[in-house]
Amino acid sequence: LKGLGLYDGKIVDLNKPAVLLEDRGYQFGDGVYDAWKVVDGKHFLRKEHLDRLERSCRLLDIKPCYSREEIEGFSDSLVEESGVNDGAMYLQWTRGWESPRSHVFNENLRPLLSGSIIPIPPLPLDAWTTGNKVITYPDQRHLFCHIKTLNLLGSIMAKNAAHRNDCEEALLVREHQGRSIVTECSSSNCFAVKDGVMYTAPLGNLILPGITRAAILGLAGQCEINVVEEYVSPEFFKEADEAFFTNAIAIRPIVMIDGRPVGSGNVGPVFQKLNAKYQKMMRGN
Numbered sequence: 001l002k003g004l005g006l007y008d009g010k011i012v013d014l015n016k017p018a019v020l021l022e023d024r025g026y027q028f029g030d031g032v033y034d035a036w037k038v039v040d041g042k043h044f045l046r047k048e049h050l051d052r053l054e055r056s057c058r059l060l061d062i063k064p065c066y067s068r069e070e071i072e073g074f075s076d077s078l079v080e081e082s083g084v085n086d087g088a089m090y091l092q093w094t095r096g097w098e099s100p101r102s103h104v105f106n107e108n109l110r111p112l113l114s115g116s117i118i119p120i121p122p123l124p125l126d127a128w129t130t131g132n133k134v135i136t137y138p139d140q141r142h143l144f145c146h147i148k149t150l151n152l153l154g155s156i157m158a159k160n161a162a163h164r165n166d167c168e169e170a171l172l173v174r175e176h177q178g179r180s181i182v183t184e185c186s187s188s189n190c191f192a193v194k195d196g197v198m199y200t201a202p203l204g205n206l207i208l209p210g211i212t213r214a215a216i217l218g219l220a221g222q223c224e225i226n227v228v229e230e231y232v233s234p235e236f237f238k239e240a241d242e243a244f245f246t247n248a249i250a251i252r253p254i255v256m257i258d259g260r261p262v263g264s265g266n267v268g269p270v271f272q273k274l275n276a277k278y279q280k281m282m283r284g285n
């Protein structure tokens with residue numbers, strides 16, 4: 001199975017050139033994106049992801065030139081024409097193209113929609129029985145973390161440092177109001193569990209409001225797990241009973257931070273409970 005691309009509303013070959021040199025997304029990272037999972041040929045939480053994509057556009061004054069229905073249609077076509085049953089859907093809006101490039105943008109540009117579908121094999125079962133390792137890494141990103149912008153350099157450097165250290169993710173650490181806090185991961189939200197209480201960073205401009213984060217908070221409510229949406233320190237994460245991270249592609253237990261085991265070093269019961277519910281939710285039962 002092969003991936004398939006979308007550029008300016010047309011289905012295209014993913015591996016052939018399509019992007020305009022003067023597209024502001026290419027020149028400036030002047031754009032936004034969203035991504036969700038396709039499970040058994042169905043779009044998982046597409047409405048929520050498209051709501052966030054619209055909000056990202058609004059916050060940057062990008063005015064989409066397709067309706068919600070048209071965008072749903074493009075994503076349906078990507079699934080149908082690619083034949084991908086399990087995969088990742090990606091859509092991005094850039095502010096449009098103009099030449100010569102200029103920091104000052106023309107208010108009347110027609111934005112450009114592009115995207116792709118990529119097949120992803122269902123995760124191996126041991127992805128959540130053996131757990132994942134993470135490192136801590138300085139959060140060097142801008143202050144637009146609540147907008148899903150194309151400016152991902154801070155995330156990319158963090159994720160690659162993690163991979164070089166044989167880790168799956170990086171817990172991003174920022175100095176904030178005189179203390180050291182964990183914001184989120186390079187492409188995930190993160191949670192710590194201590195004495196049965198689940199902690200995660202509050203919504204605000206220092207984290208992305210994850211769609212999976214919201215789903216997990218909903219499931220935690222159903223399981224009557226107490227949740228505290230407050231910043232905690234990297235030390236708190238290291239001394240937690242359990243930790244995990246979430247994104248639209250996967251939710252994963254963290255069993256090691258900076259080479260030291262978290263809690264017992266095994267996947268914890270809170271994660272297992274939430275994961276069981278989440279897997280069911282994803283498969284529509």
Ligand code: PMP
Nearest residue numbers: 187188189208210211212247248
């Ligand atoms: N934080 C960041 C920085 C991300 O890039 C992502 C992935 N898009 C997330 C959190 C998780 O968000 P979601 O659950 O909506 O995929």
